[in-house]
Amino acid sequence: MFRLDELVARLGGEVSGDPAVLVRRVATLDQAEEGDLAFLANRKYLSRLQGSGASAIIVAPDARALLNGRSGIVTHDPYLYFARVVQLFNPPPPPRAGIHLLAAVASPLPPSVEVGAGASIEEDVEIGEDVVVGPGCHIGRGARIGRGTRLAARVTIQHGCVLGEDCIIHSGVVVGSDGFGFAREKDGRWVKIPQVGRVVIGNEVEIGANTTIDRGALDDTSIGDGCKLDNQIQIAHNVRIGENTAIAGCVGIAGSTVIGARCMIGGQAGIIGHLSICDDVVVSAGTLVSKSITRPGVYTASLPLQPHAEWVRNFAHLRHLDALVGRVRALENQ
Amino acid sequence: MFRLDELVARLGGEVSGDPAVLVRRVATLDQAEEGDLAFLANRKYLSRLQGSGASAIIVAPDARALLNGRSGIVTHDPYLYFARVVQLFNPPPPPRAGIHLLAAVASPLPPSVEVGAGASIEEDVEIGEDVVVGPGCHIGRGARIGRGTRLAARVTIQHGCVLGEDCIIHSGVVVGSDGFGFAREKDGRWVKIPQVGRVVIGNEVEIGANTTIDRGALDDTSIGDGCKLDNQIQIAHNVRIGENTAIAGCVGIAGSTVIGARCMIGGQAGIIGHLSICDDVVVSAGTLVSKSITRPGVYTASLPLQPHAEWVRNFAHLRHLDALVGRVRALENQ
Amino acid sequence: MFRLDELVARLGGEVSGDPAVLVRRVATLDQAEEGDLAFLANRKYLSRLQGSGASAIIVAPDARALLNGRSGIVTHDPYLYFARVVQLFNPPPPPRAGIHLLAAVASPLPPSVEVGAGASIEEDVEIGEDVVVGPGCHIGRGARIGRGTRLAARVTIQHGCVLGEDCIIHSGVVVGSDGFGFAREKDGRWVKIPQVGRVVIGNEVEIGANTTIDRGALDDTSIGDGCKLDNQIQIAHNVRIGENTAIAGCVGIAGSTVIGARCMIGGQAGIIGHLSICDDVVVSAGTLVSKSITRPGVYTASLPLQPHAEWVRNFAHLRHLDALVGRVRALENQ
Structure with missing residues (x-):
């Protein structure tokens, strides 16, 4: 009070x-x-x-x-x-320091750390003071987690990945799964390219439930300080995101794309691979970003909603837009 | 037989x-x-x-x-x-009453409840008769789960959330993760708004694998009786969904949107925040709903599929549609 | 070296x-x-x-x-x-043969199998040599997993499902959750159709983090040998996918659709239910496939990105495209 x-x-x-x-x-x-x-x-x-x-x-x-x-x-x-x-x-509850009897911990931890039931922490993991590892989390060999970071229940941090300080990682998040990298044989079979990079996440990053961030192929995937990621976002290998960028739910970012600082990406937007998005870009919900963006501003590509019958009438013409433009040109040339 | x-x-x-x-x-x-x-x-x-x-x-x-x-x-x-x-x-198998030795249970449970290996149930949780808590589930402090509800393996129900009776919750579901709420400092840094509402789910609700439902910011997120949610749906904070609405896979619903009863939302549809969708609305697959809908019916916004070369020819014109309309107007004025 | x-x-x-x-x-x-x-x-x-x-x-x-x-x-x-x-x-590390003390295993396993902490394996499960079951995985009754397959941490394989040899399944994957099958009562209530089919996955399949594959309604859902699935893909009941097809992140495939061999499906694409896609089809990112495809080739349906103000000017006309075509026709008839 x-x-x-x-x-x-x-x-x-x-x-x-x-x-x-x-x-x-x-x-x-x-x-x-x-x-x-x-x-x-x-x-x-x-x-x-x-x-x-x-x-x-x-x-x-x-x-x-x-x-x-x-x-x-x-x-x-x-x-x-x-x-x-x-x-x-509503201050966050302080960690309940200690390791649950049903957790499997193979690295030394500071006494202030809380590890929940069913969690597993492999060898050579470094964990800072006041970290919370929720029930059912898994932290792979050699990962590092900074002071004050909180993992909710059932988070996976794969081997070698790095999280900064004071991050909040929600349930079901997977950090450091293999990137989607394959070479193709002539007969169509795919040859896996082992993904040997890491995911490196800055300080004060929040990551929403069931979001996935793949480890880099050779170099690292990186998320800058202060980024806020909503639920069910997919970040592919070798993506790099600048500081304080916020990304809404269900966004997909393809491999090797670089996103600047202070961007805001709307829900269900998609960003193609190998692009570069400059600082201070806003992408509207549902927009597919298919080329690099070099100037700050708001970018959009989405369709107006219509009653189905109107949509049928109007959208059939989209397949013949080129012909329509030709007809207009012909009229102009008369 | x-x-x-x-x-x-x-x-x-x-x-x-x-x-x-x-x-x-x-x-x-x-x-x-x-x-x-x-x-x-x-x-x-x-x-x-x-x-x-x-x-x-x-x-x-x-x-x-x-x-x-x-x-x-x-x-x-x-x-x-x-x-x-x-x-x-194919009647569902009856619960195998009892708590697995490798589960961590901190609340009293009725003897008919089944709790699987690796599950954790925190303090002050209320669970009804014949509930199944699958292996690796986590139920946070103060949550309530109604009679006959079944959680498959690896479900997360965060603190204080409420599930009705006879629900079926599939693996990987996260109920009650924090909503995506931040205020922005002048320098672009984000200040977290602690999310103190709950998720309240009615009776006979089914929720598909890896679907996420965020807790409300101040008030609750709510899902009405009889709703059926498919896999990988994202429901943001303070969304309210009426009875018997069915939502197909990969749909995203942004914050504070209200959806009526008996709606059917097609796969990969998106619904912007702060909208209102009336009862008995059908949204086609892949449609972005960008304004409120006040009359029942079918609504659509999606593109016709084309061979890539035809698409290139036709869709380039979309960026100049306004100019095309101007050219038609000029011809009409001649 | x-x-x-x-x-x-x-x-x-x-x-x-x-x-x-x-x-x-x-x-x-x-x-x-x-x-x-x-x-x-x-x-x-x-x-x-x-x-x-x-x-x-x-x-x-x-x-x-x-x-x-x-x-x-x-x-x-x-x-x-x-x-x-x-x-x-970078050869994969050999399995660390043995069952962790905190795993719950109810089926006999070959001695070469590794089972991590917090994993649970139900009755009548058949697991081949050199399989790795990561920490926190759950394998349901009667499932079968072929030699050399590796499940990362926190994978769920539901009862009766079948995985081939040398597969790699990433964290958070759910194989065999119920398909989204309901019949509708006159009053709008949904009646669940128990899903009694399985998921059957071939050899050398890789499945990305948090991807979900539903079990079939009556018959099986199937994924062919050599398929590569990225993260957060949703595959509905009774989908069948041919050999060596690769699917990028966030794709949704609706029920009973059949996809051929050697296809490549771009990120965030969606495929409507009950369609048939032939072999060697490429679907561009973000494309909604709304009809069957019978000829190999590249197919696309997506919008060009625009600065928001230009988008507003151009896209308003989409709702009146039919009228525009009528105006052009009127001019032509003059």
Whole structure:
């Protein structure tokens, strides 16, 4: 439970109204009750402010007047402030130091590390202080995991891979599976190219459930500091991603593509292999990136949704677009 | 082994031909042999009826004459009837009550529950009668799982999440991983918003292998009774799905989208965040839903397949469609 | 460490320059140092040859002159040769024969088999010599796994499924989960059709991390010898795939579709159910295959990437393409 003036002392901003108001939880404007701190980050939700049961509301300076006598905190970025308050109210539980009786650990670990039931850690693994290895995780020989990183249940880190500090890796993630590398015989049979690179992941990276990151063929696959990856993303061998890039769910990135810093890749986007995407690029959801991007900006390739019957009428023409252009040219030449 | 008249006594329908015919298995028309019961659900497969080795065939009333002296069962929905017969012939094995020696269980469980090797169940978990927790599953603190629900091997249910009764959860599913929620600092760094909502899943829900469902940010993510989710689906935080909606494989649904009851979402479809899809909507495979849908019906957005050379010729024009429309307008104005 | 003439004695090709040059690692032209063997498989990278620190370089006959006095190996397919050398330099570690104390094994196994911590193997499982069952794997009752096959950590093989010899199955793979089969009641509720087929996988198949392959409804799902599947692929029930077909990441293949031999399916492609794709078909990345393909060749359906503002201008017209065609026809009729 915090008073508004205590929050402001810790996180900045300015109290509007009664500094002694107590809040103990964060909630949306709609759901908030007595004791809750809500936030107004988007003027689209302005109409919900009036009826909200929140004890206090985080608002931007230009919305201060809308508080209309209610208590609140004024800050330039209410959403960022909200994030900080939720962190303050919900600190991660400290590691429960120790190795579960049903875990198999073949490397020496610092005493602060938590290893859950059913986890296995092979030889020559280096693990930092305060790391959590959840139940059923597997960490292969020679892997390194930095201080404070948390692996949820059932994460796989293959041999030799490196994770930085303060990462959060969700359940079902696989780091360091073999890249998809084969040479083809004349008769069509595939000859496996052993994948001998690693995956190297920076600090403060978060990786969502069931995301997969393949190890490099010869060199490494790398994910920069501060990257945030959502669920079910596939990152192929030798991809390199710059700092603080965020990637939404179900994105696939093919081999050897290089992505810059601070990019945002929308859900289900796909990026072809051997491309280069510069810093500060935004790719819209569902877009297939089929060539390199050299200038920051928003890029899109997706279809407008239609009722099925309209789609049938319109889209049949796509197969004859070249002919249509020819017909227009013929008309112009008349 | 059942006689046709025994099947009809249990499941309804009407025997055509010899009621004493014995069947012990269900098979497709093509594969059926002596002792098999086949079905004709689609007149497309009519030609396969004649040569089928089945001992009896399930048909609709309008196909009764096609039996042509063979034995069978006449019912209004042969496919539904077939489903009931397969269930009758293949009841799920009863739970093998008891906790495996290599499982780690920190909550009291009813004696009828089966817990497999390598599974871990944390504190304050409530599990109903006849639940099966497969090998290598993990159930986090405070989760609740209703009577008769079955978790296949290697399922993760994170802390506080709720599953109803008689659900079937396949291997690799992750329920309750953190939603993808971050606020952005001015310098591009991301600040994690702890995800404190839950996932709440109704009764008789089936969830396919490696599907992921994120916990809500503040409020809950919810999946209605009777929903059927295929493999590798990604459901983001705060999505709400109505009853009996079926979703095919590889679909991605972004945050806070609300989907109605009895919808059918085709494979690899994507649904943008913060949308609302009404009841009884069908989305075709591969379609990106980029705006809310307020009327039942079938919606589509996908491209016609072409040989690559034709595609190159036609699709280059898409980037200049606006110019083409302008050229047509100019011709019209002449 | 190998001399060039030793490599040529084992793998074929011809030494150019000093046959006594020693190499101990394979590297890209860019990264190669003293003691490394690099390769030039694509003339695009020709410029990197000159400055490479490699001790020797694998080249095609038409690039022999470019060695310009450096040592190397001349072969008709440098990439295939490179694959063979990497295999020679990086043989898979032999199984560490034996069953981990924390594994639960209910079937007799050959003494050469390795079973990792937390793995569980049910009754009536048949496992060949030199099989590796990684930590946390689960193998269901009655499954069969051929000689030399390796399961990485946390693989699930459900009951009754069959894997051939010398397969490599990566972490998080699920083989034999239930197919997505339901009949629909009039009120919209779904009735599960128990899935009683198996998955049958040939020899020398590789399956990437978190890929899922559903068991057949009545008949089997099957994957031919030599197929290579990348990560996060979804293969639905009763799909049949011919020999040596390669499928890139994130592909979804719907139920009962049959795919020929030696096909190559690009990343994030989708294939609708009940189709037939002939041998030697190439499907481009991101393409939705919505009808059967009866002739070998390359098939594509994807959109050109555009800056968002241009996309908005151009793609709005797609919803009115039929009207545009009508306008052109009207002009032509004038």
